[in-house]
Amino acid sequence: MKASSEDQDLVVLVHCGGEKAARGQHEIDTQRALAAQLAALLDAPFCGEFDAARGHTHRYLVPDDTLSHDDATRMGIAHEHDFFGGVVPYPFVATKVIAHGLPPGARAKPPGWSDQLASRTSDLVLPGFSVFSRDDAHAAATLLWKNGAVRLKRPSGIGGSGQAVIADKNELDAQLDDVGDETLAAEGIVLERDLEDVATFSVGHVRVRAHEASYFGVQHLTRNNHGHNVYGGSDLVVVRGGFDALEGIDMPDDARIAIRRARAFDAAVHDAFPDFFASRRNYDVACGTDDEGRHLCGVLEQSWRIGGASGAEIAALRAFANDPALRVVRASTVEAYGAAVGVPANACIDYRGVDPRTGPITKFHTVDTTVKGASE
Template sequence: MNALPSDEGPVVIVYSEGRKAARGQHEIETQLELARQIAALMGASFAGVFDPARQYPANRYMIPDDTLDSRDARRLNLASERDLYGGVVPFPFVATKVVVHGLPPGAREAPAGWVPAFGERVSAIVLPGFAAFTRDDAHAAASRLWRDGAVRLKRPSGIGGAGQAVVADRAALDAQLDDIGDAVLRAEGVVLERDLPDIETLSVGRLRLGDLEASYYGVQRPTTNNHGHQVYGGSGLVVVRGDFDALTRIDMPAEARKAIEQSRAFDEAVSETFDGFFASRRNYDVGHGTDAHGQAYCGVLEQSWRIGGASGAEIGALRAFRDDPAVRIVRASTTEVYGANAAVPADACVYYHGIDPQAGEITKYCTVDGERAR
């Protein structure tokens, strides 16, 4: 068995066996580069991708590609948020979109660990919607929502808008459910939610890495990929040193303040409901907009307790706070550019540039602008 000497100090290890392990090459290489940056921030050595045949020192820090469940955490000796950049949940469904909503009235099927009271608790801070794990329950959920307008179907683990469709009637719903399949539906579930055609999304997050802590709000930007499709193009974050309380003390637009309140309430509900949950990286997407009838809504759409699209900006912000104790706020942005000849600012930190076999040429970079304490 290959061993790393225990006197080398802490080591940072990438773990890539999560449910989203079937990723593009650019995503894999991005995770590796951000892991190297985290290791540098911690003053640790980088040990590459986790190898179960290798012996690692006890002082290790993991960077999974997905939220872990408690069984994986125990196997990897991860006991608290100080042990990883990401999160741990007691049941797999807690890490997906289905946890955001309760079941439709009369539903009888739910996964192990489902807590009906959680859906009731968060119902006022999410959009109208339901989770369902059978075809009959999905029909019941959609029928209730169709009374007030269009319905959006979401598969539980889709990223960046993938795995979603607007279902206008029973035929459209059945087509989506046929594509999912009853076995997968029973195992993973599906979300039926009020569709907001003009939805805008704010992100709210909190990070802890060693003794560094930061919180933020921000927006996502779309871009056009090499195939002409609209995809995630980066995030612009306002990041403060400290926790959510520190974030609420700065000036911000009213919609950002409401998004933070809703994210905090959702975060507290998860922490108080699901024993065994912990996370060092917490990110919540909050959507606001109007439906086809002009009714306004605002609510948490989903959570992310794993390395994500905004993590380049998160790590850049933490680096700025470490390098200058007088910096109290930074504006950190990630940008993803498809195609050749990407214009990269001189002060940017490029964390990926290459030609992905599926996505084509991509450049990803981060910029940070700090504000010193007065």
């Protein structure tokens, strides 16, 4: 098929300006490495940083964060085919707070808040509340403490950062003091049932123009250079096509539950915020046991931006593009800390270096096309 003039003129660009840009040079360098891989998938040149004055008429953008409608309009993004990420009508929609409703009698909520979404997702998430004031935080925590431990989560933390298990009012007040009343009112926090023996599934869908894949998998934790448990990578089973194709393969029961809850959550967001659109969708779904011994499974959060699993996502798309008969692959990402990190011979390194804040870190991904039943 002959390429259109638009495809022939297409360039791939990155845009740094979201909250992730302030978190470390390794994030920025990884973003550029993945953008270059997307450029290879699209058979287009990677031309660095987006600049409206440069006059690229046909461009595919890779932002570092979820975009607002205003930012998307400024960058010429009108459709999911224009970029790798998501566009939301209000800032809070891109954060963890949309996973929960407000506590009964809540006094504070941000402009654009959707009570409809909370009513649709209450059975899809863990017990919990989102709050935007101290009084609402105390009311929510008091309700949740009746049935066990409570986890406080800041709305934009990634890789497990910005979280704490709180046991009483004093610990809650200390966390709220650290957040600050102004930030609490603007961004909110999540108070949620804490689980033991947790397995966190990743469920996702990516579409890069004509290339489409869906997946489920599990996340791993690792120790960073400061001794903290952080995101260490994902192991994914990736299927060519959409969620229907994904549900057509064999998988563990908990994985199937996770996929169905993620799909229902995704549909609820679309209904509550019709102006939302995304080409990259990733949902974290946790299954574990609460203090009363109940097995719970619920959506924790969404990610509509380039993320920790994106190296595996892009590798799978490239494998499918290279072999039209290929139907299923296994793809993994690894984030390892320290100076002596072994990298498999078949891995693609997305970042290796010493970040000024994080210290030595290596990121790579692999893809396995020899899965049983992989080809049609």
